[in-house]
Amino acid sequence: MGVWWWSIFLAAILFFHDFCASEIAPNYSFMQNATSAPSVSYYDYIIVGGGTAGCPLAATLSQNSSVLLLERGGSPYGNPNITSLSSFGxxxxxxxxxSPSQRFISEDGVINARARVLGGGSCLNAGFYTRAPPDYVRDVGWNGPLVNESYEWVEEVVTFEPPMRQWQSAVRDGLLEAGVLPNNGFTYDHLYGTKIGGTIFDQKGQRHTAADLLEYANPTGLTVxxxxxxxxxxxxxxxxxxxxAHGVIFRDAKGAKHRAYLKNGPKNEIIISSGALGSPQLLMLSGVGPAEHLKAxxxxxxxxxxxxxxxxxxxxxxxxFVPSPLPVEVSLIQVVGITHFGSYIEAASGENFAGGSSPPRDYGMFSPKIGQLSTVPPKQRTQEAIDKAVEYMNQLDDTxxxxxxxxxxxxxPVSTGHLELRNRNPNExxxxxxxxxxxxxxxxxxxxxxxTIEKIIDSKAFSKFxxxxxxxxxLLNMTASGPINLLPKHSNASTSLEQYCKDTVMTIWHYHGGCQVGKVVDQDYKVLGxxxxxxxxxxxxxxxxxTNPQATVMMLGxxxxxxxxxxxxxx
Incomplete structure (x- = not known):
């Protein structure tokens, strides 16, 4: 094969990859609305939840089996609020x-969100992509080489190196001055020190999600x-x-009931991939859970x-919030400081922290419009408080x-809690x-x-910002100079950092648990009993x-x- 021909061949492959990675929605012949499903159907595997784990799992199993993937939400494709970085939030x-996002408020009073869309949380998050540390892989008993192969399988489709501009670079260099060493550069690996991680946003600012991994699927083996x-x-x-377990009952958008059953076969299974809220909820609704709670x-x-x-x-x-005398770029999470004391340091800047350069400022990563409100302590974050924060924010000057x-x-974290049913409605x-x-x-x-953040702010590298x-x-106590996320007022003149942590706590949407290995499932993720x-x-x-779980959740699928x-x- 001549060099010229080989060059053309490689160019064609790259063009095809870029085309598949473009904002044009893929033509998935196996994807349809549940209203078109038969009343009764049979498969080798039934996967409940087409999210960050469910999509790669379904794509893989379809290679040699018949697979049904049931997703309660819709398609992410064609929705600019999902696909575009500029519309984050x-x-x-x-x-x-x-909505592709279903809001919930924990009993702690922190406003949160769960995904309701094909691709799951990868359709809603800030895009940061980084692997689990080697000791995590070892502790859970995974096969190291297969883990690496599985990460690489994911990365071929959805990951990119982010562009490093001035503000994010200043945060990175500030972390290094603050002693979060060494400088590990750009890497997907989890390493102590400061690094630039991957992103699922491409160079055009288009999001790539777990749903994109369905391009690996055997179209004759999969129904979504x-x-x-x-x-x-x-x-x-x-x-x-x-x-x-031998089947599931599901309803379509019109409320019609359908049943899907496993074909006869010793290895056929139902697999729940509905997330940290949905999976324990569905187990309980199906009769697997604390007996007295279920009876109630x-x-x-x-x-x-x-x-x-x-x-x-x-x-x-x-x-x-750090006000800047200079304009800063729009960025989500790109740099992370991985400390030895158990805290991760990250940053976001520009319009994405609050939601736009002019009113209405609704959609930023730290906007009260999406529930990221900490001007009042958690239990006081009512809709009225949110509305007041948004109104105040919209009155401020762009500067x-x-x-x-x-x-x-x-x-x-070390602190843990629990989940209970409110009712028998799986949609609530x-x-x-x-x-x-x-x-x-x-x-x-x-x-x-x-x-550590104080050291970054005071660093020479960050001085111009x-x-x-x-x-x-x-910065902690200002209540009028900055737009949002300001410290709640207290009767005492100064507030301790401990109190600041409690009063301004928000979510980064990394909740987990409810069906843990060794307690609800075994090492092969089979439900005990x-x-x-x-x-x-x-x-x-x-x-x-x-630092961020999406890479490992996709890998796990x-x-x-x-x-x-x-x-x-x-x-």
Missing amino acids: AALSDLSPT LLHASVHKILFRHKGKIRPL HNITVVLDQPLVGQGMSDNPMNAI AFRGGFILEKVMG NPSVTFNYFKELQDLSRCVQGIQ RYNFMSLPT VDALRVIDGSTFNYSPG RYMGVKILSERLAK
Whole structure:
């Protein structure tokens, strides 16, 4: 083959990849609205949840099996509020019943969101992509080479190196001055020190999600049904010993009921990939959970499993707004400082911190419009408080929004809570408590994180992006100079960093738990006490992997798909 011909061939491959990665929606022949589904159907695998884990899992299993993927939301394609970086947060602020984001408020009072769209949280997040640390992989017992292969499989489709501009570069260099060493440059790996991570936004600012991984699927082996809300997993008793999952009941957008069953076969399974809220919720609605709680909701108990819904955690996030005398670029998360004391330092700047250069400023990463309100403590974040914050924000001059946020989030955390049903409607949110900062170790990490942010702000590298007269206490306590995310007023003259952490805590949307390994599922993610049922998603995590979990959740879908197919073929 001549060099010229080879060059043309490579150019064609790159063009095809760029075309597939463009904003043009893929023509997935296997994707349809659930209203077109038959009333009864049969498959080798039924996956409940087309999210960050469900999409790569379905794409993998379809290579050698018939797979049904049921997603309660719609398609992300063609929706600029999902696909465009410049519209980040618009979906999170959409409170309509058809929004790709479903808002929930934990019992702690922190406003949060869960995905309701094909691709899951990868359609809503800030895009940062980074792998789990090697000790995480070792501790959970995963196969290292297969983990790396699975990450690479994901990265071929959805990841990019972000453009580093002045403000993010200043944060990076400030982290290094603050002692968060060494400088690890651009890498997907989780390494102590400061690094530039990957992003799922391409150079044109277009988002690529877990749904894009369905381009790997065998179209003859996969059926994806949108707007398919699963109400219940069906069980029968196998030899009157263990319950056997054999089907699901779901409803389409018109309310019509459908049943999907597993084909006869010893290796066929139902797999729940509905996320940290949806997976324990569906187990309970199907009769697997704490017996007394299920009985209180008139749910027939299939298996008394008191640990379903336990171990719920959300990584607490606190941020400081830093006004800048100079204009700054629009950026989401690009740099991270991975500290030894258990806090991660990240930053966002420009319009994306508050939501636009002119009113209405609705959609930024730290906008009260999307629930990121910390001008009042968690329990006081009512809709009235949100409306007042948005109204105030819209009255400010554009210069008030010039700057960015530097945030810290607690690794882990040690504090945990629980999830319970409110009712038997799978489309409504369960009740969830995260118990932010219940354990003093988490509070200590937050304080150390804030102190590290102070060092960044005071660094020489960051000097041109700060006002010299604004010390950390000034930034913490200002209540009129900055637009949003300002410290609540207290009767005492000064507020401790511990109190600041408690009062201004927000979410970074990394909640997990509820179906943890060793408690609800085994090492192969099979639900303990029943047959033909697994849970594969972030609900199985004991703590969130790495600085941001999406890479590992996508990896896990691919990883377990490969393992399950290997087991199937071996038989």
